[in-house]
Amino acid sequence: MTIRDLSLRYEGTDHSRETLALSGVNLDIMEGDFVCVLGPSGCGKSTLLNIMAGLLQATEGTIEMLGEPVTGVDWKRAVVFQTPTLYPWLDVYKNVAFGPDVRGIDKKEAEDRAKTYLNLVGLADFAHARPYELSGGMRQRVALARALVNDPKMLLMDEPFGALDAFTRNTMQDLIRKIWKETKKTVFLITHDVDEALTLGTRIIAMSPRPGRIIKEAEIGFTLQMEDSQEDARYSPEYIHLRKEILQLMAEGQKG
Numbered sequence: 001m002t003i004r005d006l007s008l009r010y011e012g013t014d015h016s017r018e019t020l021a022l023s024g025v026n027l028d029i030m031e032g033d034f035v036c037v038l039g040p041s042g043c044g045k046s047t048l049l050n051i052m053a054g055l056l057q058a059t060e061g062t063i064e065m066l067g068e069p070v071t072g073v074d075w076k077r078a079v080v081f082q083t084p085t086l087y088p089w090l091d092v093y094k095n096v097a098f099g100p101d102v103r104g105i106d107k108k109e110a111e112d113r114a115k116t117y118l119n120l121v122g123l124a125d126f127a128h129a130r131p132y133e134l135s136g137g138m139r140q141r142v143a144l145a146r147a148l149v150n151d152p153k154m155l156l157m158d159e160p161f162g163a164l165d166a167f168t169r170n171t172m173q174d175l176i177r178k179i180w181k182e183t184k185k186t187v188f189l190i191t192h193d194v195d196e197a198l199t200l201g202t203r204i205i206a207m208s209p210r211p212g213r214i215i216k217e218a219e220i221g222f223t224l225q226m227e228d229s230q231e232d233a234r235y236s237p238e239y240i241h242l243r244k245e246i247l248q249l250m251a252e253g254q255k256g
């Protein structure tokens, strides 16, 4: 994906002033990248993700994916939000199979795909449960399977683990790392947690306070080095140094 000179201005209404949410954003995302985005609250992270998803149109600038301009939503890009938006009247399996069904994909293939991804997220035994019977983490697993079942090129995730308790969050981080390694999807993930960004991404991006711009980009390899445990990477001097630098940038951003 290639993003050039992107700006977005929210028009004001009778009750609110217009807001310049993003200004002059440039970013190149390669296939297979795992980009983690950090930035102070209100700096435009979700706005950027929504433009990438095709849910919002930029005011200025261009955005292309695989050589084509992004003009609207597309199966090539799947979005996972902080709160999963599942269909409460459908069971887990039908929630996952919904996308391929709507797209008219052959019934057998749709079935196989739904089963594959339910397995991948560890929910094969819950195929016939309803969303209200699941924990928050399990619901987020369904949302992940539902995003992956359409075989998108890019997975856009807006604080996907933000609403989960620390233990579930760790399990979900392990899961997304495994999914990324197995499926080789491009991932763009927004988080407020520096350690989450450093232990998941291949690239970390920090944004300035509004209007959001990219003020720091770093290639990182911690996620590739670790197999089962995040602990070793966290003690490396490179990790400690980068963590400190990003936290300082964030603190300066919060002071405004």
Ligand SMILES: Nc1ncnc2c1ncn2[C@@H]1O[C@H](COP(=O)(O)OP(=O)(O)OP(=O)(O)O)[C@@H](O)[C@H]1O
Pocket (backbone or CB within 6 Å): 010, 011, 019, 021, 039, 040, 041, 042, 043, 044, 045, 046, 047, 048, 210
């Ligand atoms: N629909 C909208 N209309 C007007 N202003 C908006 C709208 N959505 C967001 N904004 C404003 O644009 C700015 C960027 O918002 P955005 O949600 O993209 O930030 P964010 O970095 O994702 O924040 P957070 O980390 O708190 O989720 C904020 O000042 C916000 O108030």
